[in-house]
Amino acid sequence: MVSIWKLTSDKVTGIDIRPLDLLDIPHNLNLECEDLNSNLAEVYPLNHYDLIQSRFVSNGIHRNGWGSYLRQLKQYATSLLYTA
Numbered sequence: 001m002v003s004i005w006k007l008t009s010d011k012v013t014g015i016d017i018r019p020l021d022l023l024d025i026p027h028n029l030n031l032e033c034e035d036l037n038s039n040l041a042e043v044y045p046l047n048h049y050d051l052i053q054s055r056f057v058s059n060g061i062h063r064n065g066w067g068s069y070l071r072q073l074k075q076y077a078t079s080l081l082y083t084a
Helices: 063-076
Strands: 012-016 029-033 049-054 077-083
Touching: 049 063, 063 077
Parallel strands: 012 029, 049 077
Antiparallel strands: none
């Protein structure tokens, strides 16, 4: 099965709270490890990403940090923000 990311020229940045060790990474995928409770504006450009998907991060966000986390995500998205 061919990943859709291998068939496109789009650039994909994946951020996780722990390092991932994947064997088959498409050329246009950049995986990074960040503390989602920190100020991500120091690392990533604002109003830059067309799609932001945030899933399975509830254990990584401090209880009192959800408001600032979601506000930060909105600042990065140019069009669509998806959280589940």
